[in-house]
Amino acid sequence: MRIRDNNKLVILSHYPMEEWDGLYRGSYHLFGHVHNKDQHLLKLDNRFNVCTDVIGFTPRILDELIEIRESDKLNFDLYKKIVEGLEGKLSKEILEKIAYTSIPNEGKYDDHIVIRVHLSDDVDMDEMGCILISIRKSAEALGYSNAKRIMVDFLNA
CATH class of the missing domain: 3.30.429.10 (Macrophage Migration Inhibitory Factor)
Structure with a gap:
């Protein structure tokens, strides 16, 4: 599924994908399914695991996810x-x-x-x-x- 969040293209999927529409043009990919909080192999700059138990059972907008990722990188x-x-x-x-x-x-x-x-x-x-x-x-x-x-x-x- 394709949506726009704050004018950014976001590809939504239940499962994580290695490549998605617009990957090389700055689009984002949000997925669930993976409940393992320690799964760093799934991290790419524009890909976010939004499984509810991973993000603290709190709905997030894309800008919040990006901000959290930046602090996590440190x-x-x-x-x-x-x-x-x-x-x-x-x-x-x-x-x-x-x-x-x-x-x-x-x-x-x-x-x-x-x-x-x-x-x-x-x-x-x-x-x-x-x-x-x-x-x-x-x-x-x-x-x-x-x-x-x-x-x-x-x-x-």
Whole structure:
């Protein structure tokens, strides 16, 4: 379905599409279906997951989605840099126990960033402590002065 929102072409679909009408001319694609808030593979600049549980059960206009995305990019870029910095700070044995990392809720919380660390079942408390300290050091090395605003959420993979 094609609509206009504030004079911008918007393509609506239940499912996400890799390409849509006007993609290379600045149109936008809004979709639902994908309930996974951690699904960053679905992010493209002009594509938005508007599944109700992903956007907080609140209707949004396109300009609101664009504004939210811009603030999310700052958090997502910081998250990527912090996680990339872990490789030089953790042993190979501990790194192998991290199944993957993600940022829930598009990385958007009022005043902090959440890094979700999915771990294998055999991680002990000392290893979790090493991961936590390494995340903090990565943030500080990036000049993120208030590393206390980074919340780490450990889960079993």
